[in-house]
Amino acid sequence: MKQIVAVVKPYLTQSVLDSMRRAPLEALSVTEVKxxxxxxxxxxxYQDREYAEAFLPKVEITMWVEDSRVEEVLQKVIKAARSGRMGDGKVFVMPVTSFI
Structure with missing residues (x-):
């Protein structure tokens, strides 16, 4: 099993979640992050110190997927989340050794 973590812009969240409706997921969670x-x-x-230290709002979508379906889910996430602009986000794939 693998854990896929997609960190995306907030306005792209619904698009990613819609693309996951029929995806072969074991579980999914959504968290607002900065x-x-x-x-x-x-x-x-920006010259103003307030903006120079700013963190941008993002949404972290965490999915757990069987090994054989990882590539399929990754392609759906990338297609839904890529706008082609700076700051689209990142996608991480990590092994899951056990869960309860």
Whole structure:
């Protein structure tokens, strides 16, 4: 089993969740998070200190998937979450050794 964690822009969340309706998932959770990635240098362009230290709102969608279905789910997530603009987010795939 694998855990897929997709960190996406808030306005793309519903699109990703809609694409997961018929996906072969064992479970799914959604969490509002804040952070920054490569666009940090973009934030530093602001002169106001409040914005220079800002974290951007994101949504973390965590899914648990059988090994044989990971690629299928990944493609659905990428298709739904990619806008082609800076800060689209990240997708991580991690092994799950056990769960209860």
């Amino acid at each position: 952070g920054f990635g490569r666009q940090k240098s973009y934030l530093d362009q």
